[in-house]
């Protein structure tokens with residue numbers, strides 16, 4: 246275990262190439278200061294409140310933290326290292342959290358602890374199930390309410406239910422922690438607060454059960470009828486905190502049953518709010534990349550073609566409303582264009598999948614998806630292993646899968662391509678791919694992951710069932726010089742650029758033949774010419790085989 250000294254723990258974080266780790270701390274503190282109350286708001290509450298941190302590992306725009314603070318005399322921040330997060334995935338038994346995401350989480354906790362300490366609090370870290378830890382703490386510290394962020398998927402909802410049930414039974418010894426006037430009569434309450442989306446659930450113009458099946462309809466409605474709430478500011482000092490003897494330790498990968506891994510190629514992310522705020526500053530202000538996001542966002546190589554905010558959004562180290570406010574500040578101070586808007590457009594996708602998870606419930610995880618589609622999927626282990634290990638014989642697939650294993654990240658373009666290849670060219674059960682992503686992705690989020698996979702597999706509530714991504718066409722459009730594949734498959738580097746996607750005998754023999762169907766142009770001219778170009782590439786590919 247690492248010593249609970251958060252400062253020392255934070256120093257063990259590895260640097261983040263391309264993410265401007267120089268001055269990261271300074272940028273983060275300046276931003277947090279901007280989002281601090283000018284005066285000191287009046288606290289209205291009594292007694293002790295627990296902040297149960299889940300996927301909201303931040304201070305800026307954390308309504309859970311604010312509500313707990315304002316409605317108590319003392320706040321006890323708690324994180325439970327739940328062993329279920331380090332178990333196995335539901336159907337196929339892969340590790341539920343891979344080594345790189347575990348490391349990212351450890352860094353998030355170290356950073357959160359340090360930032361809380363700067364505001365007069367600390368973070369109590371215990372290993373175990375929240376439904377066991379929280380009632381014990383509630384009893385020991387006379388806690389009247391546990392505040393936490395509301396989740397939407399079944400595993401998380403189940404934990405919420407268990408916690409609520411156990412907390413109801415907490416009997417506080419009289420005189421402990423809370424004055425008798427405020428002593429709860431029916432155990433400790435749980436207050437669950439919405440906090441993960443850009444549009445607040447109470448502000449969207451539908452109930453989640455009547456959410457439109459089509460994204461565009463959802464987007465147009467929220468854009469015209471809803472507004473985005475301002476970020477919640479927090480006071481400079483959040484203390485006091487109860488007198489805790491043992492604040493616990495930041496876990497090490499080995500104590501989570503995970504073999505620690507280091508990223509030594511490609512992008513390396515640092516977990517935590519400080520790194521997140523630093524990345525926003527770098528992407529928007531320092532490198533001025535927001536100006537061109539829409540043009541670059543389909544890239545695959547390097548840190549700057551897209552924002553790379555997703556790992557921090559998924560862990561809750563970054564608030565989508567903060568990104569919104571930064572986009573608006575940028576538009577006011579520098580430029581407003583298609584690119585500045587497009588970041589928000591993508592964040593609305595993220596919101597959509599979150600709301601969809603409420604509407605669709607567990608069908609999102611079932612083989613037939615929300616539309617209950619019957620398909621004869623294969624679960625051929627050898628083919629699946631070739632896919633996940635990056636040994637399919639198709640450089641574009643293999644390079645993307647190697648990037649995923651080595652870094653915990655893959656571009657959006659790459660994700661769509663490997664998803665299409667697995668389900669449409671290999672015919673493999675999409676849930677195997679989704680669960681492998683669940684293991685590996687730093688930004689794993691059940692709603693976005695299973696939402697996108699059900700779309701890709703044609704079992705989501707998507708009007709376009711035919712999402713086939715032709716590899717030759719994708720290679721030509723998004724990696725025309727083969728730089729991405731040569732980066733991840735260095736044996737292809739000596740080849741002339743035009744041969745890197747068609748290496749023939751010098752590379753692995755393809756494990757399956759590509760299905761070139763379904764690439765017919767639809768109605769637009771652009772798509773038609775793209776498909777023709779793709780068709781030519783496909784012929785070239787066949788000749789070279």
Ligand SMILES: Cc1cc2nc3c(=O)[nH]c(=O)nc-3n(C[C@H](O)[C@H](O)[C@H](O)COP(=O)(O)OP(=O)(O)OC[C@H]3O[C@@H](n4cnc5c(N)ncnc54)[C@H](O)[C@@H]3O)c2cc1C
Pocket residue numbers: 542551552553554555556558559588591592594595598655656657658660661664682686688689690691693694695697698701
């Ligand atoms: C098969 C598949 C699985 C995916 N699994 C996940 C996942 O587990 N977690 C996750 O956050 N994203 C997932 N995505 C969506 C998307 O690929 C990533 O959000 C994006 O690549 C992250 O990189 P970025 O932050 O640079 O994105 P940017 O292009 O910079 O976009 C900005 C933000 O918008 C949001 N966003 C963009 N595209 C999507 C999308 N299609 N769906 C939902 N949100 C989006 C993300 O929060 C992202 O950080 C998946 C996509 C596919 C095709």
